[in-house]
Amino acid sequence: MPTPPEQPTPPTADRLAERLTAYAVLAHDPAVPAIAADYWAKSEDHYRTVDAALAAFVTGAARAAYEDVLADPTRAAAQHDLRGGLTALLREHPEQQGQLAAAVAEADRHIWIDYHLGADYTAQPPPLPPRAPGTRPRPGTGDVQVVIPFRDRAGGTRTRNLLACLRALADQEGGPGHRVTVVETDGEPRTREALDGVADRYVFARKDGLFNKAWAVNVGVMEATREAVPEGGYVCVLDADILVDRHFVARNTARLREDGHGTHLPFRWSLSLDAPSTLRAIGLRNDGGAADVPPSVLRGLLLREPPGGCVWLRTDVFHAVGGFDERYEGWGGEDDDVVARLAAAAPLRRYDDVLLHLDHPRPAMTRDDGRPFNAHIELGSWTGGHGYGDLGKFTSATT
Numbered sequence: 001m002p003t004p005p006e007q008p009t010p011p012t013a014d015r016l017a018e019r020l021t022a023y024a025v026l027a028h029d030p031a032v033p034a035i036a037a038d039y040w041a042k043s044e045d046h047y048r049t050v051d052a053a054l055a056a057f058v059t060g061a062a063r064a065a066y067e068d069v070l071a072d073p074t075r076a077a078a079q080h081d082l083r084g085g086l087t088a089l090l091r092e093h094p095e096q097q098g099q100l101a102a103a104v105a106e107a108d109r110h111i112w113i114d115y116h117l118g119a120d121y122t123a124q125p126p127p128l129p130p131r132a133p134g135t136r137p138r139p140g141t142g143d144v145q146v147v148i149p150f151r152d153r154a155g156g157t158r159t160r161n162l163l164a165c166l167r168a169l170a171d172q173e174g175g176p177g178h179r180v181t182v183v184e185t186d187g188e189p190r191t192r193e194a195l196d197g198v199a200d201r202y203v204f205a206r207k208d209g210l211f212n213k214a215w216a217v218n219v220g221v222m223e224a225t226r227e228a229v230p231e232g233g234y235v236c237v238l239d240a241d242i243l244v245d246r247h248f249v250a251r252n253t254a255r256l257r258e259d260g261h262g263t264h265l266p267f268r269w270s271l272s273l274d275a276p277s278t279l280r281a282i283g284l285r286n287d288g289g290a291a292d293v294p295p296s297v298l299r300g301l302l303l304r305e306p307p308g309g310c311v312w313l314r315t316d317v318f319h320a321v322g323g324f325d326e327r328y329e330g331w332g333g334e335d336d337d338v339v340a341r342l343a344a345a346a347p348l349r350r351y352d353d354v355l356l357h358l359d360h361p362r363p364a365m366t367r368d369d370g371r372p373f374n375a376h377i378e379l380g381s382w383t384g385g386h387g388y389g390d391l392g393k394f395t396s397a398t399t
Contacts, residue, residue, distance in 0.1 A: 011101055017086035019104045020054050021079050022115040024066060027051035029073035032113055035272055035301050037365050038332075039112035046107040053103050057096060061085045074274070076121055076299065114302040116271055121299045123276040142177025143233035144253055145224040145315070148199075149216035150184050150240045152191065154361075159191055161358040162240040164282045166198045173291075174250040182240075183220040185212060207394040210373070211363075214324035214334040215393060221323060222389030225315055233315045242310055243281055243356045245292035252312045255351065262317040262346025265339070267355035270309050273300040278359040293356060300357075308335030309355060317346045322384015326393070330373030331365045340380050 011019070026032050027047040033040040058066045062085030068078035090097040146169060152158035162182070169180050179200040184191050189204040196202075205219045217237050225233065234256050236249075252266055273281060277298040284290040284297075321341040328334035342348055366372055 010098070011104075013090040013097060014083075014087045016090055016097060016101050016104065017083045019108075020050070020086055020100065021069070021083045022117075023047055023050040023104070023107070024054060024069050024082065025073045025079065025115050025117075026111070026113065028070050031074075031274075032301060034362055036113065036303060036306075039303060043111040043113055046110045050100075050103050050107045053100060057093075057100065058086070058089065060089070062089045076117060076123065079117060112304045114269070114304065116295065116298065116300055116302055118294075118296040118298045120294075120296045121277065122297075142179065144176055144178035144236065144249060145221065145233065146178055146180045146236045146238055146249075147217055147220035147224055148180065148182045148238050148240050149213045149220065150182055150191065151186050151211050153186065155190060157358075157360045158240060159194060160282075161243075161278075161360060162191070163194065163198065164243055164286055164358065165238070165240055166195070167286045168244045168246075169249070170198075171246055171285075171289075172249045173246050176249070176253055178236075178249045179224065181220045181224040183216040183223075185216045185219075203391070205391055205394075210329040212326065212329045212394075214328045214338070215326040215389075218323040218326060218389035219391050220389075221315075221318060223391070235313055235315050235318055237308075237311045237313075239309050239357075241358045241360055243285055243293070243358055245285075247291070251353075255349075256312060256314060259349065260347065261349045263311065263313040263339075263342040264349040264351060265305075265307075265309075265311055266351045266353040267310065268305055268350055268352055269302040270306050270355040270357050271295070271298065271300045271302055272357040273298055273359050275359045281356055281358065292354075295354060298356075305350065306335070307339045309357065311335075311339070311342075313342060314346070317342060321345050322382060323388040325377065325382035326388060327377050327382070328374045330367075331363050332372060333374040333377065333379075337377070337379050337382065341382070344380070 028051070055066070062082065065078060065082035065085045068075070069082050072078060090100070148162070148165065150158070150162055152162070166180065169178070172178065181201040181203060182195055182199045183203045183205055185205040185207045187206065187208040192202055192204065201224060203219060203223050205216060207215070221235055225235075234253060236252065252264070255264060277300055280297055281293045284293050321338070324334055324338045328337065339348070
């Protein structure tokens with residue numbers, strides 16, 4: 001007789017309490033729909049279903065803690081209280097524990113935004129120890145080109161994040177050398193002086209109006225690889241808000257060299273940090289000299305398999321698909337499009353690294369009339385046949 005399929009191990013009361021607490025946050029924290037409207041639309045019903053079952057279950061101390069979470073879904077102390085109260089309550093009611101575990105397991109299969117609260121998280125980061133001497137310099141040479149598209153008209157958190165990103169890229173160990181190109185696209189070069197001596201190459205691409213990430217990436221790749229053989233080398237397209245660990249370049253270059261694919265995204269879940277976690281992560285990685293940032297000290301929202309943020313690929317594959325589709329402007333769509341075209345051109349893989357996304361104000365995700373910015377563009381229709389990465393595309397006055 002065939003062996004019956006192995007049944008998943010039921011979660012412990014403590015683990016189930018943790019997941020139920022996460023669903024209470026996901027259903028009530030206004031940051032969840034704000035982080036990705038399309039992911040929220042896919043997930044909301046599942047959050048509501050589990051939260052309704054939780055609300056019907058909690059009594060006594062767990063009920064009070066649940067109401068505290070609803071009143072302030074960002075307060076970690078209330079979440080710890082709810083988890084503790086739920087653990088005790090679940091142990092007292094094993095039948096209902098099974099029903100709630102089944103509801104969570106079903107919802108977990110469908111949600112696109114999840115929640116992370118590290119055991120050691122605090123909204124008040126402690127003072128950091130002095131940075132250890134001997135910071136590793138960024139090599140500034142080699143066949144890896146890191147391209148970062150950028151705009152910050154407020155001169156605030158996005159610039160802070162970019163500088164943190166660049167400092168982490170300068171602190172790399174092992175592997176080949178790498179060079180970093182920042183492309184600022186705006187009506188004026190607002191960040192040039194701040195990046196002096198920090199990036200290997202700064203490119204100002206003049207363009208007013210909506211931010212065009214796709215064009216900025218193409219400009220950066222063309223400028224960075226102008227003297228390189230198109231068939232050789234690797235490109236990493238990196239958002240300015242990503243904080244990388246010390247082995248980021250070596251690990252991902254080795255994957256492209258050894259695993260026989262053309263493109264990869266090194267993560268399945270992107271952890272979008274809250275404001276206190278962002279300051280702690282920057283402090284530990286940049287100022288504390290840590291090789292990476294432990295998830296146990298962080299809080300944030302997990303996005304499931306987003307198409308962008310960090311994409312590694314062979315340079316020849318980038319040119320084979322004509323780069324990013326420069327018709328995309330404003331928020332959304334360009335990453336989905338390029339990943340689809342890259343996957344059609346050569347094998348694409350995902351890995352399971354932790355991707356840390358630093359906090360910043362969210363951009364508008366739709367036009368004033370509620371329509372998506374780029375709904376009119378047919379996914380995958382770009383070929384780059386008319387050229388791409390032209391620095392003077394939007395004006396003849398580029399510097």
